[in-house]
Amino acid sequence: MAIEHSASNPTGGVELCSNGIIQSDHSSNKEKEEEGLNFKSEAKNPDGVEDPGNTHNQTLNDAAANENIDASSEASSDIVHEQRRAMDRLVAAIKKSTAFLPAETDASSKTVSKSDDRRSINVSFNGSQNYIIPWMACCTWQRMEIILNEWFHGDEKALSDISIGAYALKSPERGLFHPQVWEHVLENNSDVEFWHQSALQPPGPPTGPKNFTETDYENRVQYTVRYYQDNQAGDNALLVDQNIYEEPVEFEVANENEKLPVLEERKDVLSPFQQTPQIRKENGHGKKARLGPLDRVIATSLRIHSPYLLNILKSVIEYSSEQPGGDIEGLNGGNFTYPYRDLYHHMDDLHSYKTDATGLRARHSSKFNQKCDEHIDLLVEYLHSRPGIPINDFKAQWERKTPVTTFAAVWLLLKPGTDVYVRETDGTLNTYVVDVVSDSVIGEDGRPSSDKYSVLVWNLVCGGRMIYRRTRSITVNVFDNEREITALPLFPVSFIDKNDGGALKQKLIDRGQQYFKCSKGPCFLQYTGFGLNDGRKSYKRTRVVVEHESMPWFSADIGIENTIPPPPPPTEVSIRVPRCECKDCKLASISQEIYTQVKFSDYTYINPKEKAALSWHQYLLMPSHMFAFVLKDRTYDFIDVEGLSEPSMAEFAIDRLVMESSSKDIIKAIAKTYTDSEQSGRFSADFIHGKGEGQIILLHGPPGTGKTLTAESVAEYTRRPLLSITAADLGHEPDALEKNLLRYFRRASDWDAIVLLDEADVYLEQRSTNDLKRNGIVSVFLRALDYFQGILFLTTNRVGQFDEAFMSRIHLSIGYKKLDSDARGQIWDNLFRKLREDHEHGGPAIDYEYDSKQYVKTSEVMALEWNGREIRNAFQTAVALAVFDSKQKKGTSVPKVTENHLRQVVSMSLAFRKYIKAAHAGMDDSDLAFKRGNREDRFPSTPGK
Incomplete structure (x- = not known):
């Protein structure tokens, strides 16, 4: 393709003919539009605001040789020179793109026809002025990539972003779009904005001070306002510009200075989509940062440039309010977002550094500390000046007599x-x-x-x-x-x-x-x-x-x-x-x-x-x-x-059991042996490890003779928990029974507890050939007993119904006979004594009459032949009557158990027992149990009887 340059072109017209030759003449714009495409540059005034009055057309020939500048223009020679360089780059880019011949197999390429000579698009690069690109130079994305690579020639970051696809294409009408849909989005006179990633990101913080001296940092606060432009989707706002000021609130502009300030406050301003932010370029005192009616400040942050101040903050902050922000945000980057939580939380620590002559301050030089003090004072002054955080007023509220x-x-x-x-x-x-x-x-x-x-x-x-x-x-x-x-x-x-x-x-x-x-x-x-x-x-x-x-x-x-x-x-x-x-502290830490x-x-x-x-x-x-x-x-x-x-614990309760002394001694010996924490010396008679290591004690006899109380007393005597389980806890299905039984046995082993299974005959009745479920329950229970470790008490008043396989697994069997008059008298004495003992251990104060204690030993009461549980229930009922009577009386009298209370209980019990005996055809409990094959109360079940 040949390119011809004209010596002069007063109208600035640019024409790219269908034959690929660039020509220029002095015809009107209208004539040019009939023959080819105009290439237009929308110039901006020095303030960066687009000025349509400065728009003019130029031929590519004149653009490469010389810019035709209107005599009335106020642009400086620097702007003219920059425009000349831009036009030079664009000439080379369009030339190279129009010379590109795509492969025939490229289905995405378009055939450049005669009609394309009159079509074009408007493109801006990273917010630059708009340039009109002929259709033949951009009709496919391959051609557009050539223009981009030539335009950004020499910009390594931009070329790298283009090569990896790290850029954004934006149409004001359609928003962001992907290069793959370039040919579907592109239309005649389309407006396209191109931004590569490096241009979208604000500059990061310096990696470190160039020279850690007092001349690098001025003791002042710098305020920065960053302007963003929203997009149609409401996300991915684009950074448009930023201004620097020396005073807060009304954005008074600060003079640009090569020296870094100690503090820099930054404000980010977001403008609505398709609205150009109103930006004032003047920096210095007395200037205002202009905001449009729909602009809004979206973020305020404080950048600490001073390494002195940052090092002291790093020495006191160990639990930051800010989430980790890498090397840019937070303590590492020296960038703190409003309301500067970490800075306010550690103001006292900064003050302590100034006043504490020992510790960290002593390890720093006087020059270092002088700079630190100056910068700390500046930071504290800045924090106290924030109108939204009147810290002194807040502290005054906290220090009141009643803090609020x-x-x-x-x-x-x-x-x-x-x-x-x-x-x-x-x-x-x-x-x-x-x-x-x-x-x-x-x-x-x-x-x-x-x-x-x-x-x-x-x-x-x-x-x-x-x-x-x-x-x-x-x-x-x-x-x-x-x-x-x-x-x-x-x-x-x-x-x-x-x-x-x-x-x-x-x-x-x-x-x-x-x-x-x-x-x-x-x-x-x-x-x-x-x-x-x-x-x-x-x-x-x-x-x-x-x-x-x-x-x-x-x-x-x-x-x-x-x-x-x-x-x-x-x-x-x-x-x-x-x-x-700091360098000195790092060296000291390492050494x-x-x-x-x-x-x-x-x-x-x-x-x-x-x-x-x-x-x-x-x-x-x-x-x-x-x-x-x-x-x-x-x-x-x-x-x-x-x-x-x-x-x-009632450790001596076992001594009050109404039973043979020899039986008590055996129970004590077994209990102490199998609850001793030193188990290594315990003998096991079984040759299979882990089998038969427990002690299974069967307590059988009539109801109310002390079987359950024996197990409870052993738990008190050994100071161990008593894990009492019933049929309701274990269930009646073999699978559930095994699961629950093993769970309670495991708890007992872990807790060093004594286990009591009341009314064990429910699970240990004789097996039969007709009841498979019953057989399964007994088998599960027998297997669990073999491997139980600890002490297990089984109580029953139906020992005659036990399966014979269970009898061989019992280590100790103790029978209880019906109570005689002496045994009943001993139980009554224990209950009256317990009233006083309970009060001594924090229970209520309850007294009793001497006559009541004598009455329970009369023949009238003894003739009832109460068992131990019935005696306990009768006594508890009499105490309840005494408490009720005491409450009916005015004053704070202590309840007192009287003979009359006991007579009321005896009277009710006597009537009930007569009724039950009549219902059983004149047989008492012992006769009825013998008839049913449950037990024989008249036959001695203890040694020596």
């Missing part, structure tokens, strides 16, 4: 990494550590821009075998005017500790020690207080086993939600080792091999069995509640740690 705060100042109280008290639903306070305060709820005008704070806090919980950090979210809803700080859902611990002298803090530390102790393994304790499972059930000196290894919160019968959730993923916060990173742990790094996954003790702060963070198995209810509940205490 406004909603706008709450975030200043919640410094990440510090302890706070969180008010639970029941009003109690627990200690947590602040992790993240979500959302910036304060605008620059000081007014809240959100209706709540969302604060992530964490404490320590036992989640099975390990103690780990559990995170939860606390919401502080918006409120008007002022509010007492201690009335907030969470607040710093200092507002309580300084008033009560640390009493609450010490109380929580003591509670944490108890929690940690219980986390080491199953603990047999007693509990007084409320449980949180299925409401607020009340307990009083109730025996419990506290354990978490079985993870009971996953149990189906637990009605508590989110009590111990699984560990959450780590929160994205910046936790770092605070250290100064002295100083290594410091990240804060709270030892608070995650603590094994309580391997740790003898924790720090006081770790104890402080332990929660208030734990899971415990309530022995009498045989279910788990969520209980308050403060209500736990060592169980008060």
Whole structure:
């Protein structure tokens, strides 16, 4: 293709003919449009605003040789020179593109026809003025790529972006589009904006000071306004321009200076789509940053250029409010977003550096410290001057006799990494550590821009075998005017500790020690207080086993939600080792091999069995509640740690059992042997390991003769929990029975508990050839007994129905005979004595008359032949009558059991017993049991009888 240049071209016309020859003449624009394409450049005035009056046409020949500038134009010679260079590049680009002949196999290419000579598009490069490109030079994307590569010739970043596709194409009418649809989007007279990625990104921070001297940084604040233009989709805003100022608020312009300021405030302004931002280029005092009616400031940030100040901040900030931002944002890049949480939270630390002559300050030179002090003063002055954060007013509110705060100042109280008290639903306070305060709820005008704070806090919980950090979210809803700080859902611990002298803090530390102790393994304790499972059930000196290894919160019968959730993923916060990173401190750290742990790094996954003790702060963070198995209810509940205490055991209750002394001695010996913690010396008579290592004791006899009480007394004597199970706990299907039986036996083994199975004859009746289900139940039970380890008490009053295979598995069998008068008298004495003992252990005060104690031993009462359980029930009923009578009387008299109370009970019992005997055809309980083959009460079942 040949290119002809004309010597002069007064009209500036450019024509590209169909034969590929560039020609120029002096005809009118209209004539040129009939013969070819005009190439137009929309010039801009020095302020960067497009001026249609300066638009003029030029031939490519004149553009390459000389720019024809209107004599009335105010453009400088520099602008003319730059336009000349741009036109030179474009001439070469169009020449190379029109010479491109695509392969015949390229289906996407278009055939350039005669009609294409009159078509063109308007293109701007990275926000430049618009250039008209002939259709034949851009009709395919391959041709357009040639123009781009030539236009950006010598710009390595731009060429790299083009080669990897890191650019954006934008049509004002259609928005962003992909190069693959170039030929479908392109139309005659289309407007296209091209931006490559490097041009879209604002310049990053300097990697480091060029020369760490006092002449590199001026002690001043610089304010920067960055202008963005929105797009039609509402995202991917484009950076248009930025201005630099020395004063805030009204954007007064600062003189450009080669020296970096200590501080630089930046404001980002966003303009609506298709609206050119109103930009003033003047920098200096007394200038205003002009905003359009629809422009808005979308972000304010503070850039700290001073390495002195950054190093001191790095030496005090260890738990940042900002999420990790790499080398550009946050502490590493020295860029802090409004409202500068980290800077406000560490103002006191900066002041301490100035006043503390020891420590870090002592390691720095006097010149370094002088600069630090100057820059710290400048930063503090800047922070105090923010109108939306009147820090002095906030502190004055906090220092009142009754400290208060406004909603706008709450975030200043919640410094990440510090302890706070969180008010639970029941009003109690627990200690947590602040992790993240979500959302910036304060605008620059000081007014809240959100209706709540969302604060992530964490404490320590036992989640099975390990103690780990559990995170939860606390919401502080918006409120008007002022509010007492201690009335907030969470607040710093200092507002309580300084008033009560640390009493609450010490109380929580003591509670944490108890929690940690219980986390080491199953603990047999007693509990007084409320449980949180299925409401607020009340307990009083109730025996419990506290354990978490079985993870009971996953149990189906637990009605508590989110009590111990699984560990959450780590929160994205910046936790770092605070250290100064100046050259001298780095060298000292390396030479002295100083290594410091990240804060709270030892608070995650603590094994309580391997740790003898924790720090006081770790104890402080332990929660208030734990899971415990309530022995009498045989279910788990969520209980308050403060209500736990060592169980008060009746170790001498076994001595009051109404039974033969020889039987007591045997039971004591077996109990002590098989509950001894030193089990290595225990003898096993079975040749199969793990088999026959338990002790199965059968207690049989009439009802109410002390069988259940014997098992309970052994548990008291050995100070072990008694795991009492019934048929309702085990079920009646063989599969369910085996599963439940093994589960309770495993609990007993883990907890060193004594097991009591009342009315065991339900599972151990004789097998038959007709009842396969019964046979399966007996087989399951016999197999489980073979491998049980520990002490198992079985009670029954139907021993005659037992299967013969079970009889061989009994280690000790103790029979109970019907009570005689002496035995009944001893039981009555024990009950009257228990009234006084219960009162001594915290029970209610209840007295009794001497006559009542004598009355129960009369023939009238003895003739009833009550068993032990009936005597207990009668006595309990008499006590209830005494308490009722006491309440009916005015005053605070102590209830007193009288003979009349006992006579009422005897009278009712006598009538009922006569009725039952008549219903059984005159037979008493013993006769009826013998007739049914259950037992023979008249035959001696103890040795020597």
